[in-house]
Amino acid sequence: MFGFQPPQLSQEEIRELEDAANFTIKSFAGAAVALYFCTSFVMSLVSSPNGVADPARQPPS
Secondary structure, three states: OOOOOOOOOOHHHHHHHHHHHHHHHHHHHHHHHHHHHHHHHHHHHHHOOOOOOOOOOOOOO
16 A cells, blocks of 8 residues: 555564564563562551561452
């Protein structure tokens, strides 16, 4: 429609792009899991009056 077709990617270029996409997804998933596990600790630090986490306090279920 606009005059030309985009160039075809080689198998090597496709593999490199797939590897980059996989790395991005794994990095995002790892960061999300780390944030999920750290949330209760950080929230207990923020909500405690003296800034020290209370180990006896359990996060709400």
